[in-house]
Amino acid sequence: MRAAIERARAIAPHTAKIECEVDSLDQLDEALAARADIVLLDNMPTAAVREAVERSRGRALIEASGGITLARVAELARAGVDAISVGALTHSVPAADVGLDFET
Numbered sequence: 001m002r003a004a005i006e007r008a009r010a011i012a013p014h015t016a017k018i019e020c021e022v023d024s025l026d027q028l029d030e031a032l033a034a035r036a037d038i039v040l041l042d043n044m045p046t047a048a049v050r051e052a053v054e055r056s057r058g059r060a061l062i063e064a065s066g067g068i069t070l071a072r073v074a075e076l077a078r079a080g081v082d083a084i085s086v087g088a089l090t091h092s093v094p095a096a097d098v099g100l101d102f103e104t
Helices: 002-011 025-033 046-056 070-079
Strands: 019-022 038-042 061-065
Touching (some): 002 025, 019 025, 025 038, 025 046, 038 046
Parallel strands (some): 019 038, 038 061
């Protein structure tokens, strides 16, 4: 993980943020040691999210993602994350049947 973050930092513009996705606290520690700017916590239970926020101590922005339901958003916000990605907002919405019919 460190090598990937270092490669990304070497080729990214100086204004770019480097985000790393993790699914364990051990991976979080690696990402923080490599100085990732943003760490996305993928499918982690709330207790692990709280621990991740504590471990990061402001060294990176923490984003919760993966299997997030609208019912869980408040709980994750109370855990202290900086951002929450809720895929259910887009992938579970029924499609609209929109047509553009022109008469000539």
